[in-house]
Amino acid sequence: MSFLKRRQEEEQMKQNHRLPPGQSLTHKFPVLTYSPNPPFDPATWDLRVFGEVENEMRWSWAEFLEIPTVTITTDIHCVTRWSKFDTVWEGVLFRDFMKLFGVKPTAKFVIAHCDYGYTTNTPLEAMLDDDVLLTYKYDGDWLEPDHGGPLRTLVPKLYLWKSAKFLRAIEFSEVDKPGFWERGGYHNTGDPWKEQRYQRSGWF
Ligand SMILES: Nc1nc2c(c(=O)[nH]1)N[C@H]1C(S)=C(S)[C@@H](COP(=O)(O)O)O[C@H]1N2
Ligand SMILES: [Mo]
Numbered sequence: 001m002s003f004l005k006r007r008q009e010e011e012q013m014k015q016n017h018r019l020p021p022g023q024s025l026t027h028k029f030p031v032l033t034y035s036p037n038p039p040f041d042p043a044t045w046d047l048r049v050f051g052e053v054e055n056e057m058r059w060s061w062a063e064f065l066e067i068p069t070v071t072i073t074t075d076i077h078c079v080t081r082w083s084k085f086d087t088v089w090e091g092v093l094f095r096d097f098m099k100l101f102g103v104k105p106t107a108k109f110v111i112a113h114c115d116y117g118y119t120t121n122t123p124l125e126a127m128l129d130d131d132v133l134l135t136y137k138y139d140g141d142w143l144e145p146d147h148g149g150p151l152r153t154l155v156p157k158l159y160l161w162k163s164a165k166f167l168r169a170i171e172f173s174e175v176d177k178p179g180f181w182e183r184g185g186y187h188n189t190g191d192p193w194k195e196q197r198y199q200r201s202g203w204f
Pocket of ligand 2: 032078079080160161
């Protein structure tokens with residue numbers, strides 16, 4: 001077998017191992033939003049944190065940009081069956097962000113609230129991983145509105161609908177509160193490696 005052929009096969013094996021079941025690789029970056037992109041005015045935009053926290057807080061855009069960031073490279077997986085490898089994101093590490101206001105031990109779920117009413121729920125535990133961000137830069141540039149700019153959550157270990165675009169508030173809750181797609185029939189957890197795509201309780 002030629003050197004090149006072997007390298008190609010190795011690459012393929014690597015990709016197969018990285019691709020969750022039922023997914024295919026894309027080099028594009030598809031856009032999936034049920035709403036229009038919200039207008040963004042840096043003078044009036046804010047991000048709020050509320051619920052089971054020690055201090056409910058609010059950041060203006062300028063204040064939010066003061067928070068230290070990290071940059072990560074990660075694979076992302078959409079329930080519509082595309083995956084994209086090695087995407088690069090800069091943002092605030094969620095578990096560091098939590099130290100700014102303190103989370104009460106009663107908090108068990110994180111609910112992301114977005115412009116136009118999109119919500120998505122995630123167990124707090126899943127938000128503590130070292131790849132969960134509040135992100136505003138993609139591939140070195142400001143996050144485009146199509147991909148959730150100015151600010152979105154990034155939870156790469158779950159299907160991408162759990163990564164909330166146009167994020168405006170984060171709720172820490174004692175009880176689970178299924179979000180927009182979760183109420184619509186998407187799986188409540190959404191682990192791509194377990195193919196947790198849909199559950200039968202929703203509107204389809
Ligand atoms: N606010 C908001 N966030 C959202 C959505 C949405 O419609 N509104 N769609 C979700 C879905 S279903 C997916 S697959 C991803 C798509 O992210 P992308 O458009 O950057 O690929 O965003 C998720 N976050
Ligand atoms: Mo999606």
